Amino acid sequence: MKGYEIVYDPRGVVETERVMPAPRVAGLDGMRLGVLDNTKWNGNRLLRKTAARLSGQFALAAVNYYRKESFSKVADEALIAAIAADNDIVLTAIGD
Numbered sequence: 001m002k003g004y005e006i007v008y009d010p011r012g013v014v015e016t017e018r019v020m021p022a023p024r025v026a027g028l029d030g031m032r033l034g035v036l037d038n039t040k041w042n043g044n045r046l047l048r049k050t051a052a053r054l055s056g057q058f059a060l061a062a063v064n065y066y067r068k069e070s071f072s073k074v075a076d077e078a079l080i081a082a083i084a085a086d087n088d089i090v091l092t093a094i095g096d
Helices: 043-057 077-086
Strands: 032-037 062-067 089-092
Touching: 032 043, 032 077, 043 089, 062 077
Parallel strands: 032 062, 032 089
Antiparallel strands: none
């Protein structure tokens, strides 16, 4: 293609959907806490220590642990459904 140049736009296209956050809970006593580990190197350590501190400060009904397949992928829909069904609140973090 003599006389033509191909230019690639590195910005790509980002599609978003506005999602309203869930309402805050009044307190943590009696809540079932779901802890989602995203498999980042220090994530599990950070999450377990945070869950232990919360368990020490509040009368949580249960603490349930879950693990994503990979930090670079979205969680499987079945995993998200299980977490939503079995917990009142969820804790997740990036532990880099």
